[in-house]
Amino acid sequence: MKLNAVLLSATLAATSFMTVNAHADNATRVAAASALGSVAGTALGKNMGGTTGATIGAALGGAGGAAVASNKRHRTESAIGGALGGGAGYTVGQNMGGTNGGYIGAALGAAGGAALGNKISKDKEYDRYQERKWKKKRRR
Template identity: 85%
Template sequence: MKLNAMLMTAALATASMLSANVYADNTTRVAAASALGSVAGTAIGKNMGGTTGATLGAALGGAGGAAVASDKRHRTESAIGGALGGGAGYTVGKNMGGTNGGYIGSALGAAGGAALGNKISKDKEYDRYQERKWKKKRNRR
């Protein structure tokens, strides 16, 4: 019963967060969606395949949550960060605090990884923009 309540809460929170299409690529929104996806993936994976399933579920859930909440230009990097953070966070949290520590670790890891991936993608986009801008200025001389 406790697991069903947690899954339903995560599903409702994700649905309500993603239903509003305002500010599509906000880093906070990407991190929150990745964290919720990671926790839901961890719970489902734990029921299906034990600890290994929970790790894979945390990674897939974190990647899915980050990809859904990201803009298409930043989707890949956010998903990779969410997947790596979710899987690693679950493993570290499970070793430190048992099952509940695994859930908390997967949420924090996926949120941090997705936010970092999103930020790296935005920085790369800005650098490419500046480089093109500089080349245009140089070619005018």
């Protein structure tokens, strides 16, 4: 029965990726996909390996969700943020509120980490663009 619930939640998460993909802004899409991936990874990891497996699953799910929803240029930073946020969020949430707190913490941590990683990547890209633009003006 638990395996059916995990498979159903993974299917719903995959379906939500496509739905969120069509209607949301990029940062929102990345955060939502990372949160859903982290929750699915947490549930799967908890069934396979207990608390340690849930932490690893939260990190991998958060990274995978963020990578799926990110632009090619911002994929790495978003995945790193989703992984760190998901793993840390699960640990903190589980210590504060048990199993349900762990799921909520994993979702919130992965969403925040992925959105932050995406924003950092966009800011770095903009800074590189401004630097090149300034150098071109300086050469004339």
